[in-house]
Amino acid sequence: MNASRRKFLDGLLGLFSLAGLAALAYPILRYITPIKKREDSTLSVVASKINVLTPNTGKLFKFGSKPGILIMTPEGKYRAFSAVCTHLGCIVQYSSKDQQIWCPCHNGWFDLNGHVVSGPPPRDLERYTVFIKGQDIIVKKEKA
Amino acid sequence: MMKEKMLNWVEERFDLSAIRHLTREKTVPVHRYTPFYYFGGLALFFFVVQIVTGILLMLYYKPTGENAYESIRTIMTQVRFGWLIRSIHVWGTNLMMLAVLLHTFAKYFLKAYRKPRELTWISGFFLLVLALGFSFTGHPLPWNEFAYFAAKIGTASIGSVPLVGPWLLEAIRGGQGVTGNTISRLFALHVVVLPLVTIGLVILHLLFVQIQGSSVPIKVKPVGEIPFFPNFFLRDLRVWMGALIVLVGLATFIPAELGKKAAQFASAPAGLKPDWYFLPMYQILKWIPSTILGISGELIGIGLISTGALLILVVPFLDVKASREEESTWFTVIGVFVLFVFMLAITIYAKLY
Numbered sequence: 001m002n003a004s005r006r007k008f009l010d011g012l013l014g015l016f017s018l019a020g021l022a023a024l025a026y027p028i029l030r031y032i033t034p035i036k037k038r039e040d041s042t043l044s045v046v047a048s049k050i051n052v053l054t055p056n057t058g059k060l061f062k063f064g065s066k067p068g069i070l071i072m073t074p075e076g077k078y079r080a081f082s083a084v085c086t087h088l089g090c091i092v093q094y095s096s097k098d099q100q101i102w103c104p105c106h107n108g109w110f111d112l113n114g115h116v117v118s119g120p121p122p123r124d125l126e127r128y129t130v131f132i133k134g135q136d137i138i139v140k141k142e143k144a
Numbered sequence: 145m146m147k148e149k150m151l152n153w154v155e156e157r158f159d160l161s162a163i164r165h166l167t168r169e170k171t172v173p174v175h176r177y178t179p180f181y182y183f184g185g186l187a188l189f190f191f192v193v194q195i196v197t198g199i200l201l202m203l204y205y206k207p208t209g210e211n212a213y214e215s216i217r218t219i220m221t222q223v224r225f226g227w228l229i230r231s232i233h234v235w236g237t238n239l240m241m242l243a244v245l246l247h248t249f250a251k252y253f254l255k256a257y258r259k260p261r262e263l264t265w266i267s268g269f270f271l272l273v274l275a276l277g278f279s280f281t282g283h284p285l286p287w288n289e290f291a292y293f294a295a296k297i298g299t300a301s302i303g304s305v306p307l308v309g310p311w312l313l314e315a316i317r318g319g320q321g322v323t324g325n326t327i328s329r330l331f332a333l334h335v336v337v338l339p340l341v342t343i344g345l346v347i348l349h350l351l352f353v354q355i356q357g358s359s360v361p362i363k364v365k366p367v368g369e370i371p372f373f374p375n376f377f378l379r380d381l382r383v384w385m386g387a388l389i390v391l392v393g394l395a396t397f398i399p400a401e402l403g404k405k406a407a408q409f410a411s412a413p414a415g416l417k418p419d420w421y422f423l424p425m426y427q428i429l430k431w432i433p434s435t436i437l438g439i440s441g442e443l444i445g446i447g448l449i450s451t452g453a454l455l456i457l458v459v460p461f462l463d464v465k466a467s468r469e470e471e472s473t474w475f476t477v478i479g480v481f482v483l484f485v486f487m488l489a490i491t492i493y494a495k496l497y
Contacts, residue, residue, distance in 0.1 A: 034319045067409045088300035093411035104414040106430045122434035
């Protein structure tokens with residue numbers, strides 16, 4: 001009788017100790033978790049003026065809090081993508097020599113449609129819509 | 145006379161026999177591998193240098209996105225001897241990693257991990273991981289281009305850990321992306337959390353060595369022994385003097401660079417590579433294709449690296465022959481393969497291409 005009561009109380013004590021630990025850990029874990037900023041609601045942005053890019057060149061632009069890349073293909077068409085490499089998040093650049101988009105961190109390559117050509121990137125680059133309004137080149141994404 | 149009185153005063157209150165035992169009776173075996181006993185002390189020496197220079201850097205360093213780079217520039221250009229202190233801290237990292245790795249390989253090849261020293265090996269393994277952690281959390285702090293992308297890539301690989309990865313990624317970055325918040329968090333880890341854990345573990349590691357004494361390699365007959373204090377300690381001191389000369393020499397003639405300030409909207413520069421001790425891991429991440437049999441390449445990379453680490457951790461339990469004081473040639477062969485083929489060859493390849 002006594003032994004089983006002791007066992008029960010020991011178990012209860014263990015349970016309470018665990019609950020106590022959880023009560024300590026919970027606020028700490030919540031504190032460590034960063035505050036969620038409001039979703040980046042930028043849907044379109046002026047990436048550049050016309051006449052800035054020449055065929056077979058590219059430039060980076062700010063798309064809200066993330067970088068984008070605007071490219072003028074050798075044929076003179078504008079293309080825009082997210083400049084964040086899908087592998088480990090480095091920022092890509094346009095290689096005029098190879099006419100492809102290059103991530104120098106782990107040698108990832110994307111073609112002018114944002115598709116992975118070679119290297120470790122697991123997904124294609126997110127592609128944006130480009131249109132020209134007056135002097136501005138406007139880049140638009142479908143949803144935030 | 146005075147000294148004796150003071151010692152007596154303390155002795156009446158505290159039992160100092162343990163310390164007296166250490167200074168008078170601890171000995172170190174002498175055999176042809178005795179010089180391999182120096183590497184551990186050498187790593188400890190560099191760790192102390194890192195603590196001292198780290199505290200000095202903290203007097204001027206400001207861990208925020210706006211001020212981090214500028215404060216290091218002030219240290220490098222205006223604070224008297226600031227360039228020297230920071231250069232010693234940077235070179236100290238490299239030399240400490242070298243000493244830690246030499247110590248690890250020396251103990252591995254001499255099979256010092258065998259019974260009864262399994263726990264010494266295990267605590268040493270975690271100290272090696274902590275040393276890498278110091279480099280990982282310290283490198284982004286100057287907030288230059290290299291630092292920024294090092295933080296980005298390093299933390300991104302954490303994100304692919306199953307289950308807790310995404311939360312861990314945000315917890316370390318202080319948000320979705322790498323920003324000034326990331327500096328605050330890495331700084332807290334680098335100067336408080338890691339040092340506390342490391343100092344505790346170093347004490348434990350040394351306590352194990354103290355209790356069990358130095359391991360003598362299998363089938364090696366020591367020709368004698370020398371007192372630890374002062375004989376072996378003076379030899380240690382001689383090695384430390386040499387290390388200090390090399391460290392200060394490197395810091396003076398090849399001072400640390402600062403580079404360009406990190407820009408959140410600039411392409412990653414070409415030729416970006418991590419420090420030499422991370423090169424094997426970097427090269428593996430580069431080689432592994434994006435998916436293998438439907439599993440993401442990153443996950444496989446992390447799996448491979450963790451499996452390797454786990455194998456190193458449990459070496460004392462795998463090598464049963466050594467525990468019986470028999471020569472375990474296979475483990476030597478595997479060690480040679482890992483060191484020369486894997487570590488050295490991949491490091492050189494990654495450095496060149």
